Amino acid sequence: MSNVDDTAKxxxxxxxxxxxxxxxxxxxxRLGLYxxxxxxxxxxxxxxxxxxxxxxxxxxxWTPLTGVRWPQAYQLWSGxxxxxxxxDDDRFYGALxxxxxxxxxxxxxxxxxxxxxxxxxxxEFPAKRLFYSALLVPMMIVPAVAGYMFFLLFQSGGPINQLxxxxxxxxxxxxxxxxxxxALAAVIISDIWQWTPLMFLILLAGLLGVPSEQLKAxxxxxxxxxxxxxxxxxxxxxxxxVIALAIRTIExxxxxxxxxxxxxxxxxxxxxxxxxxxxKITTQELVWGYVAALALLILFTLSVIAGLAMYFLQRKKRExxx
Amino acid sequence: xxxIRLENLTKRFGSFTAIENMNLHIRDGEFLALLGPSxxxxxTTMNIIAGMEKPTEGKVHFGDREVSRVPMGKRGVGFVFQxxxxxxxxxxxxxxxxxxxxxxxxxxxRKRKANEMASFMELTSMLEKPTAGLSVNILQRIxxxxxxxxxxxxxxxxxxxxxxxxxxxxxxxxxxxxxxRRFKQTMVYVTHDQLEAMTMADRIAVMDQGVLQQIGTPLExxxxxxxxxxxxxxxxxxxxxxxxxxxxxxxxLFVNFAELQQKIELPESLATATQAVKxxxxxxxxxxxxxxxxxxxxxxxxxxxxxxxxxxxxxLHLGKDxxxxxxxxxxxxxxxLDSQVAFRPAMGSERLFEAASGKRIS
Numbered sequence: 001m002s003n004v005d006d007t008a009k010x011x012x013x014x015x016x017x018x019x020x021x022x023x024x025x026x027x028x029x030r031l032g033l034y035x036x037x038x039x040x041x042x043x044x045x046x047x048x049x050x051x052x053x054x055x056x057x058x059x060x061x062w063t064p065l066t067g068v069r070w071p072q073a074y075q076l077w078s079g080x081x082x083x084x085x086x087x088d089d090d091r092f093y094g095a096l097x098x099x100x101x102x103x104x105x106x107x108x109x110x111x112x113x114x115x116x117x118x119x120x121x122x123x124e125f126p127a128k129r130l131f132y133s134a135l136l137v138p139m140m141i142v143p144a145v146a147g148y149m150f151f152l153l154f155q156s157g158g159p160i161n162q163l164x165x166x167x168x169x170x171x172x173x174x175x176x177x178x179x180x181x182x183a184l185a186a187v188i189i190s191d192i193w194q195w196t197p198l199m200f201l202i203l204l205a206g207l208l209g210v211p212s213e214q215l216k217a218x219x220x221x222x223x224x225x226x227x228x229x230x231x232x233x234x235x236x237x238x239x240x241x242v243i244a245l246a247i248r249t250i251e252x253x254x255x256x257x258x259x260x261x262x263x264x265x266x267x268x269x270x271x272x273x274x275x276x277x278x279x280k281i282t283t284q285e286l287v288w289g290y291v292a293a294l295a296l297l298i299l300f301t302l303s304v305i306a307g308l309a310m311y312f313l314q315r316k317k318r319e320x321x322x
Numbered sequence: 323x324x325x326i327r328l329e330n331l332t333k334r335f336g337s338f339t340a341i342e343n344m345n346l347h348i349r350d351g352e353f354l355a356l357l358g359p360s361x362x363x364x365x366t367t368m369n370i371i372a373g374m375e376k377p378t379e380g381k382v383h384f385g386d387r388e389v390s391r392v393p394m395g396k397r398g399v400g401f402v403f404q405x406x407x408x409x410x411x412x413x414x415x416x417x418x419x420x421x422x423x424x425x426x427x428x429x430x431x432r433k434r435k436a437n438e439m440a441s442f443m444e445l446t447s448m449l450e451k452p453t454a455g456l457s458v459n460i461l462q463r464i465x466x467x468x469x470x471x472x473x474x475x476x477x478x479x480x481x482x483x484x485x486x487x488x489x490x491x492x493x494x495x496x497x498x499x500x501x502x503r504r505f506k507q508t509m510v511y512v513t514h515d516q517l518e519a520m521t522m523a524d525r526i527a528v529m530d531q532g533v534l535q536q537i538g539t540p541l542e543x544x545x546x547x548x549x550x551x552x553x554x555x556x557x558x559x560x561x562x563x564x565x566x567x568x569x570x571x572x573x574x575l576f577v578n579f580a581e582l583q584q585k586i587e588l589p590e591s592l593a594t595a596t597q598a599v600k601x602x603x604x605x606x607x608x609x610x611x612x613x614x615x616x617x618x619x620x621x622x623x624x625x626x627x628x629x630x631x632x633x634x635x636x637x638l639h640l641g642k643d644x645x646x647x648x649x650x651x652x653x654x655x656x657x658x659l660d661s662q663v664a665f666r667p668a669m670g671s672e673r674l675f676e677a678a679s680g681k682r683i684s
Contacts, residue, residue, distance in 0.1 A: 213407035216374060219395045221421035221472065231420070235411045 051299075058082055058292035065286060073289075082293035092294065094269060095277035098184065102273065103252045106188050106195075110248060111241075113192070114199025118207050119229070121200075139197040147261030150190040151177070154262070180270035183263050187271055190258055195251070199244055206240030207233060239313055246309035250302055274298060324385055324475035324508045325350040326371060331380035333366055333532075340366040342532045344380070353502055353509045355523035357516060359555070363532040364512045368478050371510060373397050384476065400469030400477040400507070404484060406461045408453050408468075414440070415449045417464050421472045435471055442504075443467040443497075459490045470501060477507040483518060495522055516556055520544070528552050546673075550680035553607050553673065559637065561607045562647045565677060568602045577606045577674075581645055584622050586666070592674050595683050603677035608667035610637070613649035621666030622647075626657045640665070 053070070059080070062073035086092055121132065138146070153160050154176035164172040176186045210233055218228045256275035259265070265272035265280065272280070274294075282291050326348040333341040341363045348354045356364040369375040371382060373394030381390045389397055409417050418436040427435075440446045443463040448456070453464065462482060469477065479498070483491045499522055502509050513519055519526045520540040527537040528551075536548035547553035553561040566577040569585065575593040576585040586606070588596070596604075624640035624647060631637075636655050640647040640663055649665060657663060674683040 211405075211407065213403045213405060214409055216394070217401065217403060217407040217468075218409075218420070218424070220372065220399065220401045221468065222395060222424040223420075224395070224424075227424055231424075232409065 054292045054296055057289055058296055060289050061287075063286045063288045076289075078289065082290045083297075085290060086293055086297065091269065091272075091277065095272050095274050098271065099253060099255070099273040099275075102184070102188055102191070102255060103249055106191050106252060107245060107248050109188075109192050110196045110199045111245060113196045114201075114244070115203050117196075117200045118204035119233075121204055122207055135200060136197050138194045139201070141194065143194065143257040144261055146190060146194050147258035150186065150193075150258070151262045154186045177263050178267050180267050183267060183271045187255075187259050187262060190262065191252065191255065194258065195248060199248060202240060202244040202247070203237065206237035206244075209240075210236045242309050242312050246306060249305055253298070253302060253305075325352075326476065326508060326510070327381075327383040328367070328371070329381040329383065331367070331370065331382070332378050333363070333370060333375065334378045339532050341370075341377075344532075344534050346527060346534060346537065348508060348510060350385075351506050351508055353499070353511065353522060353524045355519035355526045356510060356512045356529060357514070357519040357526050357555075358529035358535075359514055361531075362529040364514075364529050365480055367529070368480055368510060368512050371476075372399050372401050372478055398472075398474055398476070400472060400474035402462075402465045402469055402477075402479045402482045404481045406458075406465035406482075408461050408464055410452075410454045413450055413452050414445055414456075414464055417453060417468050418445070418449075418471055420468060425472070439467045439471040442501075443470075458485050459487070462486055462494065466498070466501070470505065473505055473507075475507055477502075477505075477509045479509065479511045481512055481514070483513070484515070491518075498522060516558070520556075528555065530555070546682070546684070547607075548682055550605055550607075550675050553675070553682075557609060557611075559610050559648045559650070561609055561673070562613075563675075564606045564647070565644065566604060566606050568596055568604055577604060579606075579622075579645070582622065582624070582641075586622055587620060588674070589670065589672060592672060592683070596674065599676060599683055601676060601678055604683070605675040605677050605680070607673040607675060608671050610648040610650040612668040612671035613647070613651075613665050614668055615649075615655075616664055616666045618664075621664050623662050623664045626659050626661055626663050629657060629659065638663070 057070065057073055059077065059082070060073040061076040061078045061081075062068065062070060066076060068075055117135065121128065141149075152158055155161075156173050156175045156178075160176070161172050161174055164174070174182065176182050214232055215228060218232050223231065254275055255273055256279070259271060259273065260276060260279070263271045265276040278291055278294060278298075281287055281294075326346075328344055328346040331341055331344040331346075332339070344363075344367065346367075356367060358364045366375060370377050373389070373392060373396075377390060381388055383389065384397070409420065412420070415436055418439055419432045422432040422435060436449070437446070440449050443466065445460070445463055445467060448460065453461065456464075462485070466479075466482070482498075483494055486494065495518060498509075498511075511518070511522065523540060525537060525539055526543050528535045528543060530551050536543055536552045538546075543552060544556055547556060547561065550563060554563060564577075564579055564582075566579040566585075568588075569576045569578045575588045575596065577588060578585040624645065626638060626640055627642055627646075628639035629636060630639065631653065634653055636651050636653050638649045638651060638655065638657055640649065647665075675681060676683060
């Protein structure tokens with residue numbers, strides 16, 4: 001979109017140039033526009049069209065069962081009723097809260113575990129490559145498979161309870177996935193298992209990017225390992241930390257596959273997150289206008305998170321440049 | 323006491339031997355240059371002194387204290403890296419104060435010491451600037467100041483001048499010497515530039531292929547190189563070295579150069595020295611600066627092949643390949659190219675080395 005504006009600008013601001021060259025410049029700019037037009041339309045179509053369609057549907061009560069084709073959805077115009085309903089929907093607030101709860105618990109744990117492991121991996125130790133490969137395995141597993149794995153692990157007669165029984169010496173039979181209080185914990189544990197490696201990988205890349213001479217110089221100037229971390233490593237990987245945290249926050253906001261296989265959002269709505277909520281009302285209640293409104297709201301929320309992260313990174317960059 | 327003693331120091335990386343059984347005593351308050359070509363083990367030696375590398379064998383002593391197992395943060399040495407390792411996310415002042423802050427000095431004192439060091443290193447005007455984007459010359463002064471502010475008894479510098487421009491290099495040579503005079507540290511300076519070593523060092527340790535070749539004052543190393551390597555490495559151009567064999571004629575001793583079909587008589591002192599050596603194969607050496615043009619018999623004659631004029635001096639190339647001899651003259655020397663030039667080394671400037679071992683015969 002901004003491309004169109006840029007090419008048009010010289011024409012608008014053309015001042016006292018001769019008519020000839022004015023037209024020449026005009027023509028040349030237009031030519032550029034024409035040549036890129038197909039690509040621009042394609043981009044517009046891909047990016048903007050679904051968004052506009054969603055916005056349109058969200059303002060109606062349209063569902064595929066009404067017998068009306070979607071372009072005629074205006075026949076079922078309902079204005080902002082869907083948004084009003086949404087703001088009054090306790091199930092929506094519950095799902096939103098659970099989603100944030102998972103983020104608030106899982107992201108910091110993944111972050112600190114990943115950071116601690118990344119710091120360990122800055123030094124040499126025996127069989128480092130082996131540990132390195134082993135650590136990255138969870139990340140490679142298809143989330144649905146990971147979900148199935150944890151579904152089995154957390155069965156009341158499953159390996160986790162057996163291990164606990166062994167460790168405690170008495171028979172433990174916790175029903176992890178059917179206890180409303182524990183199901184969310186099980187989901188969080190599975191997410192930590194699968195995604196701490198990603199945190200680890202991103203943070204390790206950041207740490208290895210810090211020049212080793214600067215660390216040696218700090219050591220020679222008398223800095224302890226902790227002081228080195230605070231004064232050299234931390235300031236230098238701040239930007240990468242923000243990226244890692246933003247990626248995991250946005251990803252977790254969309255958590256679905258692992259969770260759906262483990263608990264299907266249950267018991268009841270105990271583990272129903274935003275994505276599961278959308279999935280359920282789309283397939284079970286068929287209120288598509290309502291879903292469209294909900295999806296736009298989530299898009300807006302994620303954009304704000306991404307925007308904040310971007311703002312922070314830009315500010316860092318300006319500080320460095322200044 | 324802050325003298326440094328290296329005892330039977332050996333460092334291997336896998337099958338590669340970086341340092342071979344090195345013994346070196348660096349005196350308290352001395353400015354020692356570790357000089358040698360790239361890959362000779364001089365930086366590894368320095369890293370072992372600093373504690374960044376552990377020796378495979380041997381010991382490092384600071385004064386009476388053995389420090390071989392002391393971690394680098396606890397050795398209290400100042401270190402200037404070749405690339406300076408400036409903390410680019412901090413201001414100049416934060417860099418200068420870093421060591422003081424890590425050692426828990428109160429803010430007032432930190433500020434005073436940093437200001438003092440800044441004025442000594444001429445950094446006062448840029449104290450509050452971020453270090454990212456400063457010129458190499460300034461980064462270097464920060465690197466030195468950052469270590470010097472802690473007043474370490476031992477100061478190690480790893481080729482600190484190799485990245486700065488020629489004009490600034492001479493300024494820094496002077497400043498480094500001033501710094502040492504002021505704080506009286508023991509300074510170890512790694513370089514491959516013999517000019518830096520010659521101008522700044524009290525003593526020079528010449529290394530090659532992990533082996534310490536010679537240690538001595540700049541003039542000792544220049545005048546009396548211990549072996550062929552040092553003779554060739556020190557001096558610009560290096561010493562002329564001609565392979566030949568000893569030939570006796572009556573009670574006079576000559577070096578015969580088979581390729582040239584010429585010979586030159588050895589002075590009596592060298593002739594006596596050769597009695598201790600069995601082999602007759604020798605290398606005859608003399609400094610290019612000590613060549614005299616001479617038409618009298620007894621010298622050597624070679625064709626002039628090239629005249630190199632470098633302003634104040636002129637370097638005359640005679641002969642070629644193994645028989646090449648260089649001679650340095652004032653800039654007004656006139657020699658016809660391809661003409662035969664008769665010359666001889668100045669009296670007493672001749673040096674003789676064993677051909678097999680390369681060691682000097684004296």
